[in-house]
Amino acid sequence: xxxxxxxxxxxxxxxxxxxxxxxxxxxxxxxxxxxxxxxxxxxxxxxxxxxxxxxxxxxxxxxxxxxxxxxxxxxxxxxxxxxxxxxxxxxxxxxxxxxxxxxxxxxxxxxxxxxxxxxxxxxxxxxxxxxxxxxxxxxxx
Ligand SMILES: [Zn+2]
Numbered sequence: 001x002x003x004x005x006x007x008x009x010x011x012x013x014x015x016x017x018x019x020x021x022x023x024x025x026x027x028x029x030x031x032x033x034x035x036x037x038x039x040x041x042x043x044x045x046x047x048x049x050x051x052x053x054x055x056x057x058x059x060x061x062x063x064x065x066x067x068x069x070x071x072x073x074x075x076x077x078x079x080x081x082x083x084x085x086x087x088x089x090x091x092x093x094x095x096x097x098x099x100x101x102x103x104x105x106x107x108x109x110x111x112x113x114x115x116x117x118x119x120x121x122x123x124x125x126x127x128x129x130x131x132x133x134x135x136x137x138x139x140x141x
Contacts, residue, residue: 010102092107
């Protein structure tokens with residue numbers, strides 16, 4: 001997946017290039033943050049690298065370190081302006097995980113006490129399988 005090819009029709013690359021408008025909340029030479037136009041809640045922000053990477057796995061470590069610091073900075077501002085204590089910080093990696101735009105983006109979703117908070121559904125996995133999965137992950141690092 002070459003960066004130049006996949007960025008051609010990328011909606012986020014178009015926002016970066018100023019070909020599409022956005023409600024900008026932050027910009028520096030490498031990153032951009034703006035309001036999600038389809039927000040889960042008011043104040044739902046997306047933070048993206050200006051360079052087209054499909055997932056965080058494609059990002060250089062230094063860029064990945066930098067983006068989380070921007071997430072922290074914007075999260076603090078969101079909590080302050082809405083006078084709330086909670087938000088979801090989310091990265092969807094891949095289609096099955098709900099990644100719709102194939103350009104890295106981190107969600108900050110403010111959470112209010114009036115939310116109908118939904119916990120993720122959980123599954124019962126047999127203990128043997130849990131151990132096997134843990135071992136496989138550990139041994140693949
Ligand atoms: Zn892109």
